[in-house]
Amino acid sequence: MSIEQAVCVYLNNLTTLTNLLGGRKVYFSRVPQDPQSGVPTVKMPWVVVTNAGGGRLKDSGITTEARDTLQIYVEDTSYIHGQQIAEAIRRALEFYRGDMAPERDTFFEVDTPRDLDGFQGACRFIVAVYVRYRQTTTSPN
Numbered sequence: 289m290s291i292e293q294a295v296c297v298y299l300n301n302l303t304t305l306t307n308l309l310g311g312r313k314v315y316f317s318r319v320p321q322d323p324q325s326g327v328p329t330v331k332m333p334w335v336v337v338t339n340a341g342g343g344r345l346k347d348s349g350i351t352t353e354a355r356d357t358l359q360i361y362v363e364d365t366s367y368i369h370g371q372q373i374a375e376a377i378r379r380a381l382e383f384y385r386g387d388m389a390p391e392r393d394t395f396f397e398v399d400t401p402r403d404l405d406g407f408q409g410a411c412r413f414i415v416a417v418y419v420r421y422r423q424t425t426t427s428p429n
Contacts, residue, residue, distance in 0.1 A: 291419060292316055292337045292358055294388045295381070299335065302380055308373045309333055332410060333364035333373055340416075344423075352425045354391075355418070362413040363406055374401035374413035381417055391421040 289297075293316050299305055300312040314335040319328045328334075342356030360377055364370030377398075384396040399416040406412035 289390055290316075290339065291354070291356055291388070291391055291394075291421060292339045294391060295358060295360075295417075295419075296337050298388055299337075299377065299380065302376075305335075305373070305376050305380065308369070308376055309335065333362065333366075333370060335373065335377065336361045336363075346425055347422075348425075350425055352423050353420060354423055355420050358417040358419060360415040360417060362401070362415070364411050364413075365409070367403070367411045370411040370413050371401070371403070374415055377401075377415055388421070391423065394419055394421040 296314045296316045299314040305314070306312055310333070313330055313333065314337065316337055318336060319330060319334050321328055338359050338361070340357040340359045342354060345353045345355070347353050362370050362374045362377065364373065378401060381396045382398040384394065386394065388394045397418045399418075401413045401415045404412045404414065
């Protein structure tokens, strides 16, 4: 499991967020779609978590500090409701410190949510999340 999948599990288990979304609608990479039509199989609002990249720094013989930037997209038909969801995500992750299985010693910093125009009148918010966490160092051989 990757850090973005761990964040999806964490957010899908927050009652405040699931109440705003109308269920567990935080997805990794993309919203589920019908294979025939390509149309999403869930109704807005929803949240998508992606990894925008990062780096690794070996800090000892057995641990590596990973630093990733996650992009969290909130899509909704209502600007105000979408903004409430984005702020709930910001509050849930901002300065979070602890283990987020399978990663250890995670620490999150969160930017202020920004809004963009979505597709066909929908509203989209983007929340940039910077996360540092520890992994066991592995070598190629």
